[in-house]
Amino acid sequence: xxxxAARTSGDAAFAALEALGIQEPWQCALLMPSGYExxxxxxxxAACVPDDVxxxxxxxxxxxxxxxxxxxxxxxxxxxxxVTGARLRATAFGNPKQWAALLVPGTSHLLLAQARSFKHETxxxxxxxxxPMYDGRVRPVxxxxxxxxxxxxxxxxxxxxxIEHLDKACAFVRTTLGDLAPIERILARVGxxxxxxxxxxxxVHLPLTPRYAQVARTAFLRLAALAALMRLRPASxxxxxxxxxxxxxxxxxxxxxxxxxxxxxxxxxxxxxxxxRPVPLRHVLSGDVGTGKTYAASVIAGCVVDAKxxxxxxxxxxxxxxxxxxxxxxxxxxxDVSTALVTGDCAEEGHEEAQVVFGTSAVLSRDxxxxxxxxxxxxxxxxxxxxxHYVRQSTHLLELSATCIPRTLALMKFGRITVSELxxxxxxxxxxxxxWEGEAGLRRLFQGVRSxxxxxxxxxxxxxxxxxxxxxxxxxxxxxxxxIEAAFPRxxxxxxxxxxxVTSDDExxxxxxAIEAIExxxxxxxxxxxxxxxxLNVRGLRNMVVVHPDxxxxxxxxxxxxxxxxxxxxxxxDLLQPEPMSDKARERVMAFLSTTDxxxxxxxxxxxxxxxxxxxxxxxxxxxxxxxxxxxxxxADLLDEVLPVWEAFGGAxxxxxx
Numbered sequence: 001x002x003x004x005a006a007r008t009s010g011d012a013a014f015a016a017l018e019a020l021g022i023q024e025p026w027q028c029a030l031l032m033p034s035g036y037e038x039x040x041x042x043x044x045x046a047a048c049v050p051d052d053v054x055x056x057x058x059x060x061x062x063x064x065x066x067x068x069x070x071x072x073x074x075x076x077x078x079x080x081x082x083v084t085g086a087r088l089r090a091t092a093f094g095n096p097k098q099w100a101a102l103l104v105p106g107t108s109h110l111l112l113a114q115a116r117s118f119k120h121e122t123x124x125x126x127x128x129x130x131x132p133m134y135d136g137r138v139r140p141v142x143x144x145x146x147x148x149x150x151x152x153x154x155x156x157x158x159x160x161x162x163i164e165h166l167d168k169a170c171a172f173v174r175t176t177l178g179d180l181a182p183i184e185r186i187l188a189r190v191g192x193x194x195x196x197x198x199x200x201x202x203x204v205h206l207p208l209t210p211r212y213a214q215v216a217r218t219a220f221l222r223l224a225a226l227a228a229l230m231r232l233r234p235a236s237x238x239x240x241x242x243x244x245x246x247x248x249x250x251x252x253x254x255x256x257x258x259x260x261x262x263x264x265x266x267x268x269x270x271x272x273x274x275x276x277r278p279v280p281l282r283h284v285l286s287g288d289v290g291t292g293k294t295y296a297a298s299v300i301a302g303c304v305v306d307a308k309x310x311x312x313x314x315x316x317x318x319x320x321x322x323x324x325x326x327x328x329x330x331x332x333x334x335x336d337v338s339t340a341l342v343t344g345d346c347a348e349e350g351h352e353e354a355q356v357v358f359g360t361s362a363v364l365s366r367d368x369x370x371x372x373x374x375x376x377x378x379x380x381x382x383x384x385x386x387x388x389h390y391v392r393q394s395t396h397l398l399e400l401s402a403t404c405i406p407r408t409l410a411l412m413k414f415g416r417i418t419v420s421e422l423x424x425x426x427x428x429x430x431x432x433x434x435x436w437e438g439e440a441g442l443r444r445l446f447q448g449v450r451s452x453x454x455x456x457x458x459x460x461x462x463x464x465x466x467x468x469x470x471x472x473x474x475x476x477x478x479x480x481x482x483x484i485e486a487a488f489p490r491x492x493x494x495x496x497x498x499x500x501x502v503t504s505d506d507e508x509x510x511x512x513x514a515i516e517a518i519e520x521x522x523x524x525x526x527x528x529x530x531x532x533x534x535x536l537n538v539r540g541l542r543n544m545v546v547v548h549p550d551x552x553x554x555x556x557x558x559x560x561x562x563x564x565x566x567x568x569x570x571x572x573x574d575l576l577q578p579e580p581m582s583d584k585a586r587e588r589v590m591a592f593l594s595t596t597d598x599x600x601x602x603x604x605x606x607x608x609x610x611x612x613x614x615x616x617x618x619x620x621x622x623x624x625x626x627x628x629x630x631x632x633x634x635x636a637d638l639l640d641e642v643l644p645v646w647e648a649f650g651g652a653x654x655x656x657x658x
Contacts, residue, residue, distance in 0.1 A: 017031075017154070017157070017158075020143070020630050020631060021630050022630055025161040025164070025165055026161070026165035026168035026169050026172075027169070027630065028157065028158045028159075028161035028162045028165070029161070029162035029165060029166060029168075029169030029201050029205070030169060030172075030628050030629055030630055031142060031158055031162075031629075031630045031631050032204070032217070032220065032221070032629050032630065032631045032632040033140035033141055033142055033204065033205070033217070033631070034141050034142060034143050034631060034632065035140075035141045036138050036139065036140055036141060036207065036210060036213045037054070037056065037112065037130075037134075037138070037139040037141060038055075038056065038138055038210050039056040039110065039130055039134050039135060039136065039137055039138065039139050040136055040137065040138065040209060040210070041056075042056050042057065042058045042110050042130075042135055042136065043058055043083045044056070044057045044058075044082075044083075045082050045083060045084050045086065046059075046082040046084075046086055046088055046115075046122070046124060047086070047122075049113055049114065049115040049124065050114070050115060051114055051115040051116060051117070052114075053114070054112040054113060054114050054127045054128075055112070055113065055114070056110060056111070056112055056130055057082065057110075057111060057112075057113050057124075058082070058083055058108060058109070058110050058111075059080040059081065059082060059090065059108065059109060059111055059113075059124075060080060060081045060082075060106075060107070060108045061078055061079075061080055061103045061104060061105050061106065061107050061108075061109070062078070062079040062080055062081050062087060062105065063078050063079040063105060064078065064105055065077065065078045065096070065099065065100040065103050066078065067096040067097075067100065073093055073094070074093070074094060074095070074096045075091055075092065075093050075094075075096060076091070076092045076096040076099035076100055076103070077089060077090065077091045077092075078090060078103050078105075080124070088122060088123055088124060089123040089124070090111075090113065090123065090124040090125075090126050091123065091124070091125055091126065092125070092126035092127075093125070099126070102129060109129060109130075110129070110130040110132070110134075110135055111126050111127075111128070111129055111130060112126070112127040112128045112129075112130060113125060113126050113127060114127065128151075129152075131152065131155075131156075137206070137207070137208065138207040138208070138209060138210055138212075138213050139155075140155065140158075140159070140204075140205055140206075140207075140213075141155075142154050142155055142158055142631065143631050158205065159205050159206060162201065162205045163202070163205070163206070166198055166201060166202070169201060170197045170198055170201065172628065173197060173223060173227075173628065174197065176227050176230065176628060177223065177226060177227060177230065179230070180226060180230060180646075180649050180650075181649040183197050184196070185649075186223065186226065186645070186649070187200065187219065189645045189648065189649075190218075190219045190222035190223060190226075190642070190645060191215060191218055191219050191222070192215065192216070192219045195219075199216075200216050200219050200220060200223075201216075201220070202216075203215070203216035204216045204217055204220050220629070221629070221632065221634070221638060222638070222641065222642050222645070224628060224629040224634060225634055225638045225639050225641070225642040226642050226645060226646060227628055228634055228639065229639065229642070229643075229646050241278050241279060241280060241393075241394055242278065243275075243276050243277060243278050244275045244276065244304065244307050244308070244372070244396070245272075245275070245276045245307070246272040246275060246276070246300070246303035246304070246306070246307055247303075247306070247307065248302075248303050248306040248307075249268065249269070249272050249299070249303050252299050252302050252303055252306075252333070252334065253265070253268070253299060256295070256299070256333055257332055257333075258295075258426075260292070260295070260296070260299075261291075261292060261422075261424040261425075261426065262424060263287070263291065263292075263421070263422045263423055263424040264291075264292050264295065264296045264422060264424075266420070267285060267296050267420035267421075267422060268296050268299050268300055270418075270420045271283055271285070271300050271398065271420060272300070272303070274418060275300075275304070275307075275396060280393065280394070280395065280396055280397070281373075281396035281397060281398065281418075282397050282417050282418065283396075283397070283398050283399070283417065283418045283419065283420065284379070284398075284399045284400075284401065284417055284418070284419045284420075285297060285398060285399070285400045285401075285419075285420050285422065286400075286401055286402070286419055286420070286421050286422070286598070286599070286602075287402065287421060287422025287423065287598070288402050288422070288423070288425075288558075288562060288597075288598045289402055289559070289562030289563065289566065290425045290426070290427070290429065290562070290566055291422035291423065291424060291425055292422060292425075292426065293377075293400045293402075293422060294326055294329045294330075294377070294400075295329060295333055296420075296422070297315075297375050297377075297398060297400055298329060298330040298333040298334060299333060299334075300373070300375075300398065301313045301315065301330065301334070301337075301356055301373065301375060302330075302333065302334035302337055302356075304372055304373045304396075305334075305337055305355045305356065307372075308372070311355075311372040311373075312354070312355055312356070312357070312369070312370070312371050312372060313355065313356045313357070313371060313372065313373045313374075313375065314356075314357050314359065314363065314368065314371040314373075314374045314375070314390055315327075315330070315356060315357070315358045315359070315375045315377065316359060316360075316361075316363060316374065316375065316376045316377065316382070316386075316387070317358060317359070317360060317377045317378070318360065318361075318377070318378045318381040318382070319360060319504075320343050320344070320360060320508055321508065321511070322377070322378070323341060323343055323358050323359065323360055324341065324358075326358055326377060327339055327341060327358045330356065330358075334356075337355050337356055338350070338353070338354050338355045338356070339354055339355070339356045339357070339358060340354035340356075340357050340358070341357075341358050341359065342357060342358070342359035342360070342362055342363050342366065342368070343359060343360045343362050344360070344362050347362075347366070351368070352368075352369065357371075361386065363389075363390070364386060364389050368390070370390075370392065370394075370395070371390055371395055372394075372395065372396065373395070373396045373397075373398060374387075374390050374391055374395055374396070374397050374398070375398045375399075375400065376397070376398070376399045376400065377400045378400065378401060378559075379399040379400060379401035380401055380555045380559075387399065402555075402558060402559060402562055402598045421599065423599075425568075427566075427567055427568030427569075428568055429564075429565040429566075429568050429569055429570070429571060430565070430569070430570050430571070431561055431564060431565065431570075431571045431572075431573060431596045432570065432571070432572050432573070433561065433573045433574075433575065433592065433593050433596070434572070434573075434574050434575065434593075435549075435574075435575045435577065435589065435593060436574060436575065436576050436577065437577045437578075438577075438578065439578075441576065441577070442576060442578060445545065445574055445576055446494075448574070449525075449543075449545065450494075452543050453495060453498065453524045453525065456521065456524075457524075457540070457542060457543060458518045458519075458523075458524055458525075458526065458538060458540065458541055458543070459524065459525055459526070459543045459544070459545065460526045460528060460538060460541060460543070460544045460545070460563070461487075461491070461525060461526065461527050461528070461544075461545045461547065462528055462529065462530070462544065462545065462546045462547065462560055463482060463483055463484045463487060463527065463528070463529060463547050463548070464482045464483075464529070464547070464548050464551040464552070465482055465483045465484075465529065466483060466484050466485060466503045466505065466529055482547070482548055482551070484501055484503065484527045484528070484529065487527060487547075488501060488527060491525055491527060495524060495525050497523075498523050498524040498525055499523060499524075499525040499526075499527065500514040500517050500518060500523045500525070500526050500527070501514065501526075501527045501528065502514045502515070502526060502527075502528040502529075503528060503529045504529060504530065514526060515537075515538060518538055519538060519539050519540070526538065530556065530560075537563065537566065538563070539567075540567065541563060541564055541565075541566070541571075542564055542565055542569070542570065542571050542572060543564075543571075543572050543574075544560065544561070544563065544564055544571075544572070544573050544574070545574045545575075545576055546560055546573065546574070546575050546576065547576045547578070548576070548577065548578070548579075549575040549576075549577060549589050549592070550577060550581045550582070550585035550586075550588070550589060553588070553605070554588060554591065554592055554601050554602075554604060554605040555601070555602075555605060557592045558592070558598055558601050560573070561573040561596070562598075575589065575592075575593075577589070591604045
């Protein structure tokens with residue numbers, strides 16, 4: 001193919017790279033290779049080819065190609081010889097016509113191959129053809145699944161575009177990081193002292209040696225991580241507000257019908273100190289279930305109402321039972337403050353003038369006016385836009401959570417959101433978590449559940465979903481280990497009359513009846529969905545079974561476990577995994593088994609799910625942060641790695657979103 005024809009073919013196929021997010025040719029320089037193949041020593045004897053990693057080897061074709069198929073997989077085979085003259089058989093799987101066209105007897109090729117031994121005879125499995133331009137070099141590997149294009153074509157397009165448009169890519173990176181420090185100084189701190197930016201990008205896509213590839217790739221990832229931190233800056237300067245000193249804080253604390261824990265007292269004073277500053281409060285009150293987040297927030301809400309005539313507070317709560325419970329607890333702390341509920345289609349009379357409004361997501365479809373403080377309970381249950389719906393430049397925001405979402409934890413870590421931690425509980429408790437797998441695990445767990453029921457104690461069993469759906473329903477299958485609908489007959493058969501069901505779709509009266517039956521002893525087994533994650537309490541609950549824990553995230557699992565032993569003592573959370581888990585799910589479940597500390601779990605969740613977009617206008621709460629790179633996610637570990645560089649150049653002093 002001529003150079004002009006190759007360019008035409010490449011340009012026509014370039015549109016396929018849009019699947020990777022690339023919109024313009026110069027952005028190819030920002031497509032990070034997923035790895036590299038070392039072709040610097042191509043004259044390798046076949047006896048030295050490893051069987052675990054493909055190696056580049058120069059081979060001469062010694063016989064015509066024969067094609068066949070094994071178990072439906074096509075293959076092409078022929079005899080080859082290596083640089084020592086040793087002859088052996090080589091086999092390539094998939095697209096035998098393409099391999100036959102390449103492997104013509106008498107021709108020599110540079111190929112990626114793996115060794116394979118069978119009955120004391122060694123052969124080669126051919127993986128790919130190496131283009132002549134990479135002979136003696138390092139070949140970059142790019143993710144191509146989303147493009148639908150051959151890897152060789154993607155590589156040719158990306159490398160050509162990256163080199164041709166190198167100046168545009170460098171100008172973009174310099175502009176992105178320009179406010180932090182001159183790019184030469186940054187490169188010196190990320191491991192490329194003496195390099196210029198053009199050399200870094202060139203060695204990312206056309207490295208001379210594996211060492212150069214690794215150094216350049218690491219530096220480019222660190223530059224992208226610094227760019228992620230640059231997004232912490234707001235679009236405009238942080239507004240200045242009139243300070244809000246809480247003059248009645250001590251009086252409110254003294255009038256409480258109980259004594260605050262040391263953590264609660266410290267937290268309310270930390271929040272009060274922030275409110276006394278001339279900047280908007282962006283603060284998280286983070287604590288496990290039972291540490292008293294509600295009462296600490298209630299004290300702050302009452303003091304904000306006291307601070308200035310006309311100050312109003314909005315408390316956003318994810319469901320109706322928890323909303324009513326929050327208001328009841330608030331009125332215990334601040335009985336002199338006027339309140340109103342806004343839930344569903346119902347808004348209590350006088351909510352327009354109420355000093356503190358408690359509402360579910362129903363508040364998002366109403367205009368309730370302006371508030372001096374917005375409190376968001378169970379932060380992980382709300383989207384960013386929902387949490388900030390009533391937040392204006394003059395509004396303070398306080399969020400409560402037992403397990404903060406990854407983005408919030410990252411913003412805390414990098415100083416853009418302040419945090420108060422609650423670890424003390426009024427009544428100490430000990431939580432035990434166990435994993436039961438397969439049919440054997442199911443039988444042993446069921447014996448334990450029967451023993452608990454016979455002792456007169458309740459058990460809550462949490463399922464991922466309510467109904468049998470999809471193919472199982474269409475085919476009439478009912479042995480669905482994921483749903484309450486399929487599970488109820490089995491539980492009822494074993495515990496006649498002692499089983500109740502509750503889901504989020506049930507009316508509040510039905511939920512109360514089921515809970516009352518469990519608490520009174522009329523029933524012992526409560527099958528439910530995530531309706532018990534927040535707000536639905538079963539007094540005296542010490543035993544819970546979570547079916548298919550691989551279907552739940554770490555924050556959800558922690559919230560479920562937090563329902564146990566709320567009055568103190570021992571609680572037992574059993575995880576039932578009837579089917580094999582993926583490696584990723586097992587990593588998450590084993591992390592959950594390793595600790596009962598919500599702060600530790602939040603950190604593990606951050607590492608597993610990523611930071612989310614750290615930009616001030618972001619709506620992404622988890623996942624890899626989006627900066628200027630394509631093809632490789634940025635991890636929390638990488639952000640930790642560049643934090644010293646960020647601080648060294650004064651990044652922490654840049655205007656923040658807090």
